[in-house]
Amino acid sequence: MPELPEVETTRRGIAPHITNRTVTKVTVRDPRLRWPVPRRLSQELAGVKITAVGRRGKYLLLETENGTAILHLGMSGSLRIVDSKQPVGKHDHVDIVFDNNRILRLTDPRRFGTLLWTRRPPKQHKLLRDLGPEPLGPDFTGAYLHARSRGRKVAIKNFIMNGHTVVGIGNIYASEALYMAGIHPKRAAGRISRKKYQLLAEVVREVLNDAIAMGGTSLRDFVNSDGKPGYFRLELNVYGKGGEPCISCRTLIREIRQGQRATFYCPECQR
């Protein structure tokens, strides 16, 4: 479900409610996420203060003085700030309760999400250690993409969706960015010019920033921490628009599969 803009929207939504608040209790109703929620999470978090809510790629980091909770929303996860009167739903797997009687509630129907605990600096954690640069940070440049892709035969769409290349670009924004840059999604990553990569890096930043400004994209069930949807869906150019005319040239948008994921592109504008 969430790509980087949705995760960042979530981070911004929850941070003011829980930063500098102390956890009073953690209720794990169902520990069966992608990996089991560690039993010690409750003891580790209880009584400690959240010092910051960080993000690395699509991982959210609830930082404390004792360690860090590493949280990922997977395909269908969401976090909401609720109070204790809020009825518990079927997929409300974890509650982190705070001293201001607010609850950070993790909902995740498909349970592809992650909630782990580490005492070490989170960047050293196995899941975060080898991640590529942040797309909105200074290390993500056309020169970087160009250098990194030399000799690679992988399709450009798969290349930019790989978290070891760059974090945060999921299936929606990969199609959108390639459309904006005029790059065919099946082009071999190693056969794209430095100049095209410069454009690609720019449009990736643009599309992610715009989506964050709109509160993310809601396709089916994404809601932010207030339970409201995002509105970036209205801005999508190609994603989910197979068979519709390209807004630029009127050629019909094509839908193909790449690695069992849907890809949308304009065969005229993208080469």
Place this chain on the structure above:
DNA sequence: AGAGGTACCTGGCAGC
């Protein structure tokens, strides 16, 4: 090393 496929899980929807 790189490329590509598989697995994890539930729910919604189209088609019969």
Place this chain on the structure above:
DNA sequence: TGCTGCCAGGTACCTC
């Protein structure tokens, strides 16, 4: 109304 099959915003891990 049911049933079946397919699809869904992610990514670690496996094999070749």
